[in-house]
Amino acid sequence: MSIRFEKVDYEYSPNTPFAFQALKEIDLELSLGKITAIIGATGSGKTTMVQHLNALLLPTAGKVTVQDFEIEANKRFTQVKALRQKVGLVFQFAEYQLFEETLIKDVAFGPKNFGVAEHEAEEIAKSCLRTVGIDELDYEKSPLELSGGQKRRVAIAGILAMSPEILVLDEPTAGLDPQGAKQMMDLFKKLNSEKKITILIVTHNMEHVLDYCDEVVVLDHGKVLMQTDINTFFENDEYMEKANINPPSIIRLKNLLKKNGISISKDVVTIDGMVKELTKRLKK
Template identity: 40%
Template sequence: MAILECENLKFIYGIGTPFEFCAVDGVDFYAQENEIIGIIGHTGSGKSTFIQHLNGLLKPTEGTVIVNGKDIWAKENKDNIRQVRFAVGLCFQYPEHQIFEETIFKEIAFGPKQMGLDDEEIKSRVYESMEYVGLDKAMENKSPFDLSGGQKRRVAIASIIAMKPQVLILDEPCAGLDPKGRDVILNLVKDYQNKSGSTVLFVSHSMEDVAKIADRVLVFNDSKVAMFGTVDEVYSRGKELKTMGLNVPEVTEAFLKLHDMGIGCRTDIYTVEQGIEEFKRLKSKKEDMQ
């Protein structure tokens, strides 16, 4: 069942000015319950503008955004945008820069308080969210400003999770982190999705990160959807992705080159583990021919 949909979504910046620009053009999209969707595309392709439509931060120039079967901008729903933002939580790139409360507890509790929940429910949600992102309960009274960059990001993500959104959207959740920090964030996102059953959308410039945890991949190119399918379906089109200015995983690049050299290898390889298995297959095939 589709929990979130877009139909012919279009957004134009600066209408009627010399700076008029179509950032999202005719996008059709759907997200089902309990899945992870990676969103990729070159800089300026429309990714960030697109996700800001999904919880009503931007209103479409044309087209519709549908949450739980309802057009969020329909006249009869015009007073429900606030509820839409609780159902579809959006965590911006470098969310740690938006932290403002004096303690970790208060920072994570801010969203649930806006929902009008009672103190016990707020406390329960704060502790549950801290557990999801790997923050010890004993840290609740610590200032978030005293934390490392990676810990601050976890606090920021926990503050969105605490509202228990049906859809969690993360804009470049691993930006600026070292490889270890990236793995921590990716693992917590996957773990959160498995435990909560929520739908997760995440924007990334790293096709390796997307391959690690996504079920499906949405590819933007020049304001339009260029591809939308499973990881296998999208990554098997490595040459097309490269023409869009995307950096395919190094292992994919290697097998594309082997294929161009006339070696009958698969081209939908995007993890090291897949590469090893394909190498073993090729080796075994060569031995059988000798």
């Protein structure tokens, strides 16, 4: 069971002067149960790629397999609804999709579309709003009364309410304050470890990649540049250079120390860990 891309091409507006090939022969296999980061420069095809996972875009060539679902180019895909319930996709700036009068109704919208009874859907909505940390007093408020960060959480609750097995997040923390962003990432980690939800995150934040993800996929101009686990990625300067990213500050510090003859074990990836390690050495 996995998510697989086989020679997937995607072209926007084919056969027009605006034609643009966003994905070129994507070959990729992602195992379930992990948190995978998808990184790459703006316009490298990250958003286009993740939209294939719940058949919002259909490949113009190749094949996408998500568990039992097979989405092939030039073939009608008939199980759209079933797939979309399995794969929850949270868009960039998801707060713009809220439309109902109250938070509860908005979050219950998803499950109701998938045939859950009204009352039950509201129960699900309540528990999802609790999961994302919205205060119970706000449940009957209009989405317009909330702050941007809160709206984003409600939108994510709206996706969680469909109880997806795979959660795809397109820059979920863009535009949030560092505190809010951290809370959100902690939430995803919790969903992954407690509910065994497979998580794919499109992000530009390398600190988040280092702190929360298990695996990283780097896209470049519509192609997969590399796919590797987090430790290998951040241990090799040439990898980061090839992917053209700025390493997180803790990695930079580690590399600087290494240059000056102090090598730190690769298990140390947090500031706390680093402080402990350094004090231990200083005491010696």
